[in-house]
Amino acid sequence: MPRLLLLLVLIFAAVWLWKRWQRALAAVQATRTAASGGAGRRLSEPMVACAECGTFSPASQSVSAAGRSFCCGEHADRFLQRQRSAQR
Ligand SMILES: [Zn+2]
Numbered sequence: 165m166p167r168l169l170l171l172l173v174l175i176f177a178a179v180w181l182w183k184r185w186q187r188a189l190a191a192v193q194a195t196r197t198a199a200s201g202g203a204g205r206r207l208s209e210p211m212v213a214c215a216e217c218g219t220f221s222p223a224s225q226s227v228s229a230a231g232r233s234f235c236c237g238e239h240a241d242r243f244l245q246r247q248r249s250a251q252r
Contacts, residue, residue: 216243 211220215232216239226233227240230247234240 214239216240 210223212223212226212233213220214226214235216234219235221233221235223233226235227237228234229240229244232240232243234243
C-alpha cells in the first residue's frame with residue numbers, strides 16, 4: 165500500500181511540474197510575440213494587384229495611375245497607352 169501512495173505522489177508531482185513548465189513556455193512565447201510586433205505590422209501591409217500583369221506588390225511600392233495600381237511605372241505607361249489607343 166505505501167508503494168501505491170508513493171506512486172500517486174510521484175504522478176501528482178509530475179503533472180504539477182508539467183503544468184508549471186507549460187505556463188513558463190507560454191509566458192516566453194507571449195514575450196517573443198510582443199517583441200516581434202513591429203515585424204508583424206510590416207508584414208500585414210496590404211498587397212495590390214498590378215492592372216497590367218496581375219503581380220501582387222506592397223501598396224507602398226505600387227504605382228497608381230488612372231485610379232488603378234501597377235507594379236512599376238513601365239506597366240502603368242503600357243496600360244495607359246493601351247487605354248488611349250482603345251478610346252480612339
Ligand atoms: Zn505589372
